[in-house]
Amino acid sequence: MFQINCLNPIAQVGLKNFTDQYEITSEVKNADGILVRSASMHEMELPESLLAVARAGAGVNNIPLDKCAEHGVVVFNTPGANANGVKELVIAGMLLAARDVVSGIEWVKASREDPDIAKAAEKAKKNFAGTEIKGKKLGVIGLGAIGVKVANAAVALDMEVYGYDPYLSVNAAWSLSRAVHHVTNVEDIYAQCDYITIHVPLMDSTKGMINAEAVGKMKDGVILLNFARDLLADEEDVLEGLHSGKIARYVSDFPNATTAGQKGCIVIPHLGASTEESEDNCAVMAVEEMMDYLENGNIRNSVNYPACDMGICTKAGRVAIFHKNIANMITKFTAEFGEKGINISDMTNKSRGEVAYTMMDVEEAPTEEIIRALENIKGVFRARIVKG
Numbered sequence: 312m313f314q315i316n317c318l319n320p321i322a323q324v325g326l327k328n329f330t331d332q333y334e335i336t337s338e339v340k341n342a343d344g345i346l347v348r349s350a351s352m353h354e355m356e357l358p359e360s361l362l363a364v365a366r367a368g369a370g371v372n373n374i375p376l377d378k379c380a381e382h383g384v385v386v387f388n389t390p391g392a393n394a395n396g397v398k399e400l401v402i403a404g405m406l407l408a409a410r411d412v413v414s415g416i417e418w419v420k421a422s423r424e425d426p427d428i429a430k431a432a433e434k435a436k437k438n439f440a441g442t443e444i445k446g447k448k449l450g451v452i453g454l455g456a457i458g459v460k461v462a463n464a465a466v467a468l469d470m471e472v473y474g475y476d477p478y479l480s481v482n483a484a485w486s487l488s489r490a491v492h493h494v495t496n497v498e499d500i501y502a503q504c505d506y507i508t509i510h511v512p513l514m515d516s517t518k519g520m521i522n523a524e525a526v527g528k529m530k531d532g533v534i535l536l537n538f539a540r541d542l543l544a545d546e547e548d549v550l551e552g553l554h555s556g557k558i559a560r561y562v563s564d565f566p567n568a569t570t571a572g573q574k575g576c577i578v579i580p581h582l583g584a585s586t587e588e589s590e591d592n593c594a595v596m597a598v599e600e601m602m603d604y605l606e607n608g609n610i611r612n613s614v615n616y617p618a619c620d621m622g623i624c625t626k627a628g629r630v631a632i633f634h635k636n637i638a639n640m641i642t643k644f645t646a647e648f649g650e651k652g653i654n655i656s657d658m659t660n661k662s663r664g665e666v667a668y669t670m671m672d673v674e675e676a677p678t679e680e681i682i683r684a685l686e687n688i689k690g691v692f693r694a695r696i697v698k699g
């Protein structure tokens with residue numbers, strides 16, 4: 312029986328796919344798998360029992376990826392599963408920033424006792440007027456699952472769209488409208504665009520990328536949208552930009568003490584992926600990934616281990632080994648089985664940066680003794696009996 316702990320509420324449509332081999336537990340202590348959305352795991356003590364973490368979502372900055380890798384804990388995310396939800400809110404964000412819809416709604420609320428509200432509205436509305444997005448230039452930084460959808464939707468709304476992504480995947484390139492202008496220097500986006508939206512993951516290399524220098528290069532009156540992570544922007548610099556008039560509006564999906572309630576900031580309580588559809592898609596994908604890994608050792612959509620698929624094991628046993636990506640490891644693994652006269656019938660070895668993953672199907676059920684021997688090999692983080 313596998314124990315699964317949910318650190319955040321996960322949609323039932325996903326959880327109900329767990330078979331009777333699984334139990335949802337309220338305790339993290341003996342969990343084999345953790346399902347998580349935005350809860351931070353950085354300060355968490357990982358239980359010895361933990362084999363996998365599945366993030367029902369895209370961003371994994373709330374999970375200690377390297378620490379997990381060193382413990383042989385596979386971390387998954389659900390690429391693209393919530394991208395449409397975010398895309399729709401980004402478009403809404405642009406529209407909210409283009410006209411002063413938020414202040415207009417607040418005015419109506421404040422005037423609700425006025426019996427002549429309809430007449431008063433006709434006078435007041437000039438204060439909330441704005442511009443249309445048609446014909447405006449939108450810069451999309453990061454053309455992954457979300458960025459591509461935002462760019463294509465903006466093209467459909469007659470915006471002139473510029474896209475920047477130095478690591479653009481082939482899939483993304485295929486999905487992107489041909490009307491999107493391909494930009495190879497982000498500064499061209501800063502210099503030309505009326506709206507700039509950022510869709511990159513939060514990493515050391517992207518943290519604070521929207522800073523005073525970047526803002527200084529933007530057009531006067533630019534509208535900045537951040538539905539990726541607040542730390543991608545130095546928000547004190549963004550506030551400076553708002554005060555000086557360089558930035559007309561900052562639309563963010565991440566409330567914090569710096570931006571909440573500030574003039575010019577439209578801050579949404581992290582609702583990008585909070586749709587029934589996105590939550591369902593993420594939960595279904597996260598549960599599938601978790602089950603295939605726990606039952607078969609297969610790795611799909613991991614963010615800290617390589618992809619690996621050996622299907623369902625039809626032999627007596629299957630062993631998975633997490634190790635450093637260094638020379639001679641396979642020789643040492645096969646020697647352990649050879650010494651015990653166990654035949655290896657199938658084997659895969661995949662690497663990703665400094666770590667590697669080896670799976671072996673064997674013709675005798677593997678014992679705890681062999682697992683201990685494998686774990687004693689220098690460079691091995693963990694060995695696991697998947698079947699046996």
Ligand SMILES: NC(=O)C1=CN([C@@H]2O[C@H](COP(=O)(O)OP(=O)(O)OC[C@H]3O[C@@H](n4cnc5c(N)ncnc54)[C@H](O)[C@@H]3O)[C@@H](O)[C@H]2O)C=CC1
Binds near residue numbers: 370371390397452517
């Ligand atoms: N507001 C919300 O509820 C949500 C927010 N997010 C955030 O949005 C981010 C992006 O999500 P997805 O599009 O699904 O991820 P993705 O992984 O499909 O796309 C990210 C793209 O950013 C590109 N990239 C990386 N570094 C870059 C750089 N320095 N400059 C330009 N491009 C760069 C990558 O090549 C990739 O194409 C997530 O990492 C997460 O932080 C994601 C889902 C929901």
Ligand SMILES: O=C(O)CCC(=O)C(=O)O
Binds near residue numbers: 348349367
């Ligand atoms: O689970 C959520 O609501 C957060 C979604 C998100 O930020 C992500 O997928 O990166």
